[in-house]
Amino acid sequence: MSMFRVIVLRLQPLWCLLCFLSATSASAQSPQLGQPMTAAEVAAIDFTVLPSGNGLPEGGGNAQQGEGLYRVQCQACHGEQGVGGINDRLAGGHGTLTGPKPVKTIGSYWPQATTVFDFIRRAMPYSAPGTLSNDEVYALTAYLLHINGVIEASTVMNQSSLPAVVMPNRDRFIWAVQANGDEY
Amino acid sequence: MADNVIAPDAGNGLYGRRAFLRTGLTGSLALLAATAEGEPEAQRAPWMRGPGGPMSPLGAPSEHEAHVVRQPIASQPGTTGSGASRTPLQHLDGLVTPSRLHFERHHSGIPDIDPAQHRLYIYGLVDRPLSFDLASLARYPMVSRLQFLECSGNSAALLAPQAAPLDCAAIHGLLSVSEWGGVPLSVLLEEAGVAPEGRWLVADGADSAVMSRSVPLEKIMDDAIVALYQNGERLRPGNGYPMRLFLPGWEGNASVKWLRSLKVTDQPAMSKDETSKYSDLQSDGQARLFTFPMSVKSVITSPSPGLTLGTPGFYQINGLAWSGAGRIRRVEVSADGGKSWADAELDTHVLPKCATRFRAAWRYSGAPGVLMSRATDETGAQQPTRASVLRNRAPGSFYHVNAMQAWGVDVQGEVRNVYV
Numbered sequence: 396m397s398m399f400r401v402i403v404l405r406l407q408p409l410w411c412l413l414c415f416l417s418a419t420s421a422s423a424q425s426p427q428l429g430q431p432m433t434a435a436e437v438a439a440i441d442f443t444v445l446p447s448g449n450g451l452p453e454g455g456g457n458a459q460q461g462e463g464l465y466r467v468q469c470q471a472c473h474g475e476q477g478v479g480g481i482n483d484r485l486a487g488g489h490g491t492l493t494g495p496k497p498v499k500t501i502g503s504y505w506p507q508a509t510t511v512f513d514f515i516r517r518a519m520p521y522s523a524p525g526t527l528s529n530d531e532v533y534a535l536t537a538y539l540l541h542i543n544g545v546i547e548a549s550t551v552m553n554q555s556s557l558p559a560v561v562m563p564n565r566d567r568f569i570w571a572v573q574a575n576g577d578e579y
Numbered sequence: 580m581a582d583n584v585i586a587p588d589a590g591n592g593l594y595g596r597r598a599f600l601r602t603g604l605t606g607s608l609a610l611l612a613a614t615a616e617g618e619p620e621a622q623r624a625p626w627m628r629g630p631g632g633p634m635s636p637l638g639a640p641s642e643h644e645a646h647v648v649r650q651p652i653a654s655q656p657g658t659t660g661s662g663a664s665r666t667p668l669q670h671l672d673g674l675v676t677p678s679r680l681h682f683e684r685h686h687s688g689i690p691d692i693d694p695a696q697h698r699l700y701i702y703g704l705v706d707r708p709l710s711f712d713l714a715s716l717a718r719y720p721m722v723s724r725l726q727f728l729e730c731s732g733n734s735a736a737l738l739a740p741q742a743a744p745l746d747c748a749a750i751h752g753l754l755s756v757s758e759w760g761g762v763p764l765s766v767l768l769e770e771a772g773v774a775p776e777g778r779w780l781v782a783d784g785a786d787s788a789v790m791s792r793s794v795p796l797e798k799i800m801d802d803a804i805v806a807l808y809q810n811g812e813r814l815r816p817g818n819g820y821p822m823r824l825f826l827p828g829w830e831g832n833a834s835v836k837w838l839r840s841l842k843v844t845d846q847p848a849m850s851k852d853e854t855s856k857y858s859d860l861q862s863d864g865q866a867r868l869f870t871f872p873m874s875v876k877s878v879i880t881s882p883s884p885g886l887t888l889g890t891p892g893f894y895q896i897n898g899l900a901w902s903g904a905g906r907i908r909r910v911e912v913s914a915d916g917g918k919s920w921a922d923a924e925l926d927t928h929v930l931p932k933c934a935t936r937f938r939a940a941w942r943y944s945g946a947p948g949v950l951m952s953r954a955t956d957e958t959g960a961q962q963p964t965r966a967s968v969l970r971n972r973a974p975g976s977f978y979h980v981n982a983m984q985a986w987g988v989d990v991q992g993e994v995r996n997v998y999v
Contacts, residue, residue, distance in 0.1 A: 425770050426719050429701070429709030436710070437702045442789050443781045443842050446849050472657060481656035493864040497973050499855065504866075507849040514851040517789035518687065521658065524787050568858065572869040574846050576778035576795040 444513035448558030451512065455553030456534025458541035464531055465538050468520045476542050477501075486542045489563065502543025506568050508560035511536045512552075533557070588921035592942035593896075593914035595921030640677075646670070649680055651749055660688025663730070665752025668880045672897065674725065674928055674936055676755035678810045683817040684730050684753065686852075687788035690837055694821040697785065699767075699805065703842035706772030713807075713821050716762055722804060723760035724827065727901045727934045729753060729873045731830035731857055731978040737965055738972070738980060742996045747883040750984065750996065754901070756934045759825045760808030765800045768843070777843040781850075782824050785839035792833045793847035794826065798871070802827050805838060828903030828932035829871040830979070832857055860973040873903035875962050876981040877910055877937070877954035888992030891945040896923075901934040902956035909955040910937040916949035916985060916999045917964075923952070931957075943988065949999055950986045965998060 444450040474480030477500065478487055488498025501511060516532045518524050527535070537552040545560060546552070552560075572578055588595040640647065647670040654662035663684040666676055676682075683689075694713050702708035733753035736745055768780075773796065780799050784790035794803070806825040807813060814820040819836030826834050832852060847853065847869070859867040877900035882888060900907045906929050911920040923937035937952065953962045965982040987997035 425766055426715075427770060428715035428718060429707075429711050429767070429770055432700065432702060432708035432710050437700075437708050440700050440840055441702065441842065442783060442840075443791065443844070443848050445844060445846055447846065449844075492860060492866075492973065493862070495974055497860060497975050499860070501855075504860075505855050506868075507854065510849050510851055510854060513791075513848065517783075517791065518787070518851075521661075521687065524687075524789070567865050568854075568868045569865050570868050572795050572871070574778075576797055 442513070442517045444509050444516075446507045446509050446558065448509065448554060451509070451554045451557060452529045453554065454529035454533055455551045455556075456530050456532075456537055457551045458534070458538040458546070458548040460530075461534035461536070461538025461541075464527075464535055468527070469535070472521065477539065485539055489544070492564070492567070500543065501539050502545060502563060504564050506562055506565045508536070508540060508545070508552075508557055508562055511539055512557060587942065589913060590915035590919040591946075591948045592944055593912060593919075593921050594940040594942070595912060596924045596939070597921065598940070599924050644670075647680070649682065649748075649752075658688070660685050663732075663753060665748045666755045667748045668752055668754070668878070668899065669747040669883045669886055671880070672936070674756055674926070674934060675810060676757060678757065678812065678815055678818070681728075681755040681757060681809070681815075681818055682730065682753045684732075684831065685786070685817070685836075686790050687786050689816050690786045691816070692785060692821060692837060697821055697839070699822060699838060700840040701767060701771045701843075702840070703781070703844055704774040704777040705768075705843050706774065707770070709767070709771050711767070716805060716822065717807060719762040719766060721760055721762055721807070723758050723808065725756065725758050725928070725930050725933045726825075726827045727754060727756045727873075727932065728759075728825075728831050728834060729755075729901070729903075731832060731870075731873065734876070734878075734980040734982065734984075735977045736996075737982045737984065738969065738976070742998045744884075745996055746885045747878065747880055751878045753831070754899070754934070756899075756901075757809045758811065759804065759806045759827075760811075761804040761806035761822070761825065764803040764805055764824075764841075767805070768799065768841075771843075773843055776845045779844045779847050781842040781844055781848045782833075782835040782838060783840045783842075784819075784835045785837040789839075790835055790837075790852070791848060791850040792835055792853055793844070793850060794824075794833055794871075795869075796843070798826060798829070806834075826871075828873060828905075830857060830873055833871060857978055859978055860976045861971050862973050863971070864973070870979055871903075873901070874979065874981040875902035875904065875907075875954050875956040875960045876900070877907075877952040877962055878984045879912070879950050879952050879986060882950065882988065882994050883986055884994045884996060886994060888943055888988060888994070891943050894941050894943055896939040896941050896950060898937055898952055899934040900937055900952070900954035901932075902954070902958075902960065903932060904956050904958045904960060905931045906957045907935040907937075907954055908957045908959075910935070911953050911955075912937070912939045913951045913953075914941050914948045917951050917983075920953070943992070945990060947990060948988045949997060950988065950994075951983055951999070953983050 477485030488503035649664040730753035879898040926936035968982040
């Protein structure tokens with residue numbers, strides 16, 4: 396063992412201590428008042444569904460199951476089959492985006508199918524959000540995709556099938572910020 | 580007579596910054612205000628003949644200012660809490676919007692949050708998921724900055740084919756300026772430890788719509804704060820009490836109110852609002868996504884519709900200019916519909932991502948005129964014409980309108996929204 400190496404080894408504990416001090420110096424000035432969260436606590440507050448399907452719960456449903464639910468829970472504001480209600484139109488409008496009167500609906504405009512589940516679960520029905528089961532949200536999602544001609548009436552939407560749905564208008568968006576966070 | 584010897588800086592009797600410099604302070608004051616003649620001897624007005632009213636724990640505006648309110652207030656059909664109320668810009672001067680007049684835009688009403696129970700959660704692609712109560716957040720080092728907040732639906736009325744009979748609030752009142760105070764979000768995220776693959780932050784509100792927006796992490800680490808204070812007091816319920824995300828210079832919707840959770844992700848959530856609402860449809864059918872910064876813009880707030888001019892003579896022109904890209908460098912004003920322009924005087928405070936008050940003077944001859952302003956920011960970006968903003972936009976495209984506003988003044992002194 397060379398003399399040089401002995402010196403390095405003897406210095407190692409001190410070197411590690413210095414590394415530790417520099418690594419903790421920033422956080423030492425930071426108040427550190429956050430309470431750690433367990434995985435269960437995180438799951439209990441997380442509403443977010445990503446286009447990858449991350450965040451989608453278990454369960455499932457199809458448009459046949461969703462049709463009756465839609466009439467009871469959604470139709471008063473959004474109209475029969477998503478058209479003609481007092482609030483946002485949800486269906487149709489395909490091929491209108493380049494015309495004189497673009498009609499933006501789930502089918503004609505929305506880029507991701509996962510958004511339908513995400514939004515219904517977090518925000519709908521307007522007067523009583525949080526009252527639908529995950530199966531019901533899947534069924535309503537399937538119904539809205541079906542009346543827009545995106546899926547068949549019997550196709551079940553669930554954790555694996557929903558993220559795989561390709562929306563008709565998906566590739567017509569110009570991203571000012573890329574998915575990786577960089578600006579174009 | 581001063582108004583006969585001082586030459587205007589631009590057509591139709593417009594006096595800008597050069598006239599102020601040329602005439603000095605006295606001349607400037609003469610341009611901006613008429614002097615009152617002195618009373619022959621001291622008199623007491625009725626309210627000077629006895630002691631006034633008592634003190635009170637909370638201030639309130641004069642009852643004579645009761646007309647200065649947020650309007651119009653418009654809600655989604657079938658709701659009272661999903662809609663917008665607008666700042667009455669035409670009745671305000673200076674920089675700061677009084678908190679009670681700050682515009683509001685809600686998607687499911689104003690939640691009644693118990694601050695003792697509310698928590699902020701940071702989770703997702705982090706080393707240590709953390710939750711913070713309000714008392715803990717208030718112990719963190721804070722920053723406070725005067726900055727504007729603007730809904731990206733502001734000024735969309737200028738896209739209508741015919742100029743609508745609307746006032747400054749109705750067209751541009753989704754803009755307000757406050758001193759926002761709070762904790763830099765970068766500090767909290769550093770404590771949680773962002774994983775290398777973290778690129779976005781998905782922010783959720785504690786309203787019943789759990790309002791959700793995705794924000795690039797780069798912006799968050801640059802200048803985002805968790806705002807607790809607005810104009811020196813805790814946030815008001817309509818602006819996010821007890822805490823909101825505040826993203827300087829970016830479209831207001833992304834500054835999620837009643838902030839409840841921040842999830843670090845490797846991709847945007849593609850939430851309903853960021854995709855189906857706050858995107859910009861072009862005439863070719865393509866739509867621009869994640870157009871966050873609010874572009875350079877200005878508007879003359881006085882004169883403007885509802886503020887009818889009286890007899891011919893000098894009137895002060897003033898307004899606000901702002902840019903999400905930084906400071907305002909220059910504001911030009913025209914009294915002849917954009918044929919000629921003069922530089923406006925900028926008030927003392929020219930701050931980044933904040934509105935700047937600009938001023939000029941106009942000798943209204945009694946003949947019709949068209950008042951306009953156009954701003955340039957420190958990046959060199961200049962406010963576009965309406966025609967330029969309309970180019971390549973699909974019919975019904977709604978957001979991110981920063982076109983120049985034209986106010987027509989007729990022989991009766993009435994001011995109207997006009998297109999040039």
